[in-house]
Amino acid sequence: MAMVCISDFEAYAKKYLPKIVWDYFAAGADDCTTRDENILAYKRIRFRPRMLRDVSVMDIRTKILGSEISFPVGIAPTGFHQLAWPDGEKSTARAARAMNTCYIVSTYSTCMLEEISAAAPGGLRWFQLYIHRNRAASQQLVQRAEALGFQGLVLTADLPYTGKRRDDVRNGFRLPPHMKVKNLERAFEVCKMSLLDPSVTWNDIYWLQSLTRLPIIIKGILTKEDAELAVRHGVQGIIVSNHGGRQLDEGPATIDALVEVVEAVRGRVEVYVDGGIRKGSDVLKALALGAKCVFIGRPALWGLAYKGEEGLQDVLRILQDEFRLSMALAGCASVSEIDQRLVQFSKL
């Protein structure tokens, strides 16, 4: 079967992954409304393509927090890559480096940060952090990441408790015994996530800033009010995210929330978005609405499930080709030419 578009990888993963794993990756909270809305919301945005512009030389590179990437698509933090492919996050890191893009490594990796770094030295990586009840554990993780050359710290803000994902409850999902969340001091039961601290507030940003010189990106912002708070607390970036629809169901689709956040931020920090990206043209829409870069979650896992490092590169390359073609057909030869006039919201 030819792998022509991202849906092909999804179909492959659904067919070949163990059901319990597929369900875990696919899961959304409650009725999965938000998970699905993330995708549907893109369909309500229409391009206003411009013609007869010289698009013979295309430049799709961009920079995030000063680092150049080959195109504005990075790898969002998702857990447990060994469930998709034996080499787990090491493959992810290699694919991201090969494609010259950014990989946000999850706290819930099944490989050690050290292993991931060693697998793809020099790659652009950010580290995703949950703040634990045991602050020393979090501090140690941050400092390990910084020492290993990670270039950004992504604080996930939308998981004081884990969302209710019905299939995982029914399946009794847990990691198989031979996999571990290696980056944490001691193994623990993941589904409970009882180590996470639900008392975290904006003031903990200051604490994080005191631990590290890494730029801090906050992930999970969906409102203008929180965007303003993020800027005021000195973060360097915001990832508009609803955790792939896995936390609070029936919040906004991320592409819809992006508009509100971008307007509130007024260019003071970089804004990114994840959730629902399935085509290169989705990337173009997100950039037109003010995102500096997008991050993909499930599509990366499907790529891994298909062929590990190589499969993930296939996914990224397809998105890259589609993004470049969409830009050209919309009349943009470089990322700097993309702006809001390129899109409109469908009345339907």
Add this chain to the structure above:
Amino acid sequence: MAMVCISDFEAYAKKYLPKIVWDYFAAGADDCTTRDENILAYKRIRFRPRMLRDVSVMDIRTKILGSEISFPVGIAPTGFHQLAWPDGEKSTARAARAMNTCYIVSTYSTCMLEEISAAAPGGLRWFQLYIHRNRAASQQLVQRAEALGFQGLVLTADLPYTGKRRDDVRNGFRLPPHMKVKNLERAFEVCKMSLLDPSVTWNDIYWLQSLTRLPIIIKGILTKEDAELAVRHGVQGIIVSNHGGRQLDEGPATIDALVEVVEAVRGRVEVYVDGGIRKGSDVLKALALGAKCVFIGRPALWGLAYKGEEGLQDVLRILQDEFRLSMALAGCASVSEIDQRLVQFSKL
């Protein structure tokens, strides 16, 4: 089969209840548009969740007319609980008390008010009343309820005649011979409800007030005009309700009508809502839009059908857990922090 969400109980009830009973509980008027809209309307409301608030200590209690309940979900008045479970309303009363919430006992109970009270002494209960042509019968019911310690009187306003529920007509629904509407002087054919008085008007509120010191809650209000009238006639509470879509089809979904009613009432009396609640997050939406508490009808029956008192407790506990989690994920640590900024109506 694990009972993970309310739909699981619905599926169970549909499978195991006799068809004629399932149809009766499920019935909506005419095309069942309003019955279904009650649910769909919740899906058009989007959360605006807030992040990084301390939600380590959650307080989901509330008060209705001065009585504390463990969380803002009570049991709406529905008839004929023995159709769902042999012990009928006695089981309902026990479950409500066990979960420390309010149970509105229907006039059309298959257990005597005295039996219900004895089954769960000390539970918070309100009594639901239709006004009969024979006013003495209604007066006697009110005074029995008051004497038994019921703490509120719920006047149903939307049933001058019974709505047209096609399946019940086709099935020739009637109570099986061994069940009785025990609270009324003599048995009568329920589907006709020929004892109800369609000449009732707002002035009858004054008559009710003359009979009892119980607070009066009016159930079935859907417009701002009637909300204003209710306040002016001195009721203590309003339940926004369309009788589960069983009366006038193609009226508004209750969550939509709630907005209009809350705005008209301007805090002068408490406003509640029933209809379409299927998830803890629905409760959160209703509270964000101004409801003090919600009441569940069919889900309670499904719980009873599953395992009687225990099954209804399961239903309530699931809603409670989901409500608590939704609040936390939306950034609210206590019910008092919930307000209208938490939601927006989807444009779709």
Add this chain to the structure above:
Amino acid sequence: MAMVCISDFEAYAKKYLPKIVWDYFAAGADDCTTRDENILAYKRIRFRPRMLRDVSVMDIRTKILGSEISFPVGIAPTGFHQLAWPDGEKSTARAARAMNTCYIVSTYSTCMLEEISAAAPGGLRWFQLYIHRNRAASQQLVQRAEALGFQGLVLTADLPYTGKRRDDVRNGFRLPPHMKVKNLERAFEVCKMSLLDPSVTWNDIYWLQSLTRLPIIIKGILTKEDAELAVRHGVQGIIVSNHGGRQLDEGPATIDALVEVVEAVRGRVEVYVDGGIRKGSDVLKALALGAKCVFIGRPALWGLAYKGEEGLQDVLRILQDEFRLSMALAGCASVSEIDQRLVQFSKL
């Protein structure tokens, strides 16, 4: 099978009528969008029901052009009733008289006007007219109808040519040889309708007025502009109609057009509507939006197909009961209490 609602008659007719006849009655123009929209548009209208009004005595009578009818539902003009029931329009006339309502007899009746009159003497009937190329033929029809005691003349304005009904073309629909369009001088091929005059204009209203003292009702108006012209040309009534979606596809649903027409007419003449009425509550919506009465087309044919005169009475009685119940549940005890505040258009 119990006949509980109008859809039951539809299902019966679909099952028992010859396919070519069912197709002819069911046919809409082109994609049948407007035919179906007529029904869907009612579903977008929501009631705002009022509570605690005395609805113990219901009065559902109304008057059209001065004649009292038992409830505001008449029989729209449709052709070829013998296709549905052997006695054809004679049965229709008897049922309409029995239910004390108005029957608009079509030019394309399969019974003579004289037979129809004789079948139900004293019934309230209007005569529906197409203007033919041979004006003398039309004049003769008008004068026969007036002489027979018909009390109104309904000029159909939306059929200069016959709409394209694909199934009729595929089926090669034509009347079976033993049926005739008896009211016209000589038999002719109905599907061509080549006798109709496509040059008719508003001035022909004056010509009609010169022929008869009957009030003239114009049928097929869908815009405010034409409503204004109709009033200016001295008609006594307007039937908002799109010919059951059989003429121009993708025009407005009649209930939507009604709003525009009623606003333009400002009470100067009576306004009626046909198309899409399937429930008593649809009648209530039409009246709330300003219609004086509605007319049913296909449902009458389904009633005939079920049991002739008796079946049509069943249909009318169901609509009557549903209308009365809807009124009561909406808080209206008489037709005069129905007004626009009773409804709102759904945003969806």
Add this chain to the structure above:
Amino acid sequence: MAMVCISDFEAYAKKYLPKIVWDYFAAGADDCTTRDENILAYKRIRFRPRMLRDVSVMDIRTKILGSEISFPVGIAPTGFHQLAWPDGEKSTARAARAMNTCYIVSTYSTCMLEEISAAAPGGLRWFQLYIHRNRAASQQLVQRAEALGFQGLVLTADLPYTGKRRDDVRNGFRLPPHMKVKNLERAFEVCKMSLLDPSVTWNDIYWLQSLTRLPIIIKGILTKEDAELAVRHGVQGIIVSNHGGRQLDEGPATIDALVEVVEAVRGRVEVYVDGGIRKGSDVLKALALGAKCVFIGRPALWGLAYKGEEGLQDVLRILQDEFRLSMALAGCASVSEIDQRLVQFSKL
């Protein structure tokens, strides 16, 4: 099977064409959203039909750039007609001439321009051009067309690169070996279209104007900004088109974009539209919204696939009959009576 409407030809073509050919003709870019939206958008437009106008004599002729055509439907440029019928574009040319309408011959014809001209001398034809990297090749094509009596030059603006049509990629679509793109100097692989020049800009309009005295029509405009640029660069006509949804997916439906373009152009040049025309009433809608003429792509191919020249005439005749009937039923006796008051956009 009777061919009653355009969908019948579609069904025929889907059944009898080789799958790879059907897929090629049917293909849309990416998710085919825009391809399908082209059709759906027509359904959201409602007529406001007018009654009692004299429509006994219908005149459906119009003029495009000064040439009279029998009705406002021409043949859009599509490639490879031999895939549909052995005689290819020669049949198309004969059918267009027989129906007295305009045929826009594609650069990617499988017949030589000279053969096409010889097949139907005197027919009204425009030539569709892509600008190639080898400008001399383009110049030669333009001048051949002009010499052959083509009366307009249609520059396609929306194909700097070919859109991503997944089925074509999966099928490995390419012309069968016995077919050639005969008008180009040397055969080449069509799917790559590597000969097209993606550096073309508005200035190349001036270059084209220097080559030919033919009027220039620009095809592929979807925004007011580009419409304004087109007028300023001196084109004689604009075809609002999204290439049948085959280029940038999720741009606007053409009938929606038409409104914006017509408003911007303010009558300075003629505006046409293609995409989604499936019924005569679609043509009427397009004219009401300001199009001077529409062009059909896939329906013409389906006609060819059915019976070559004769089949295409059938398609055109059906559209002609439907257009005439729609006009009459909407109250327009000639094309000059069609204006924007005839339509409104549905709120749904």
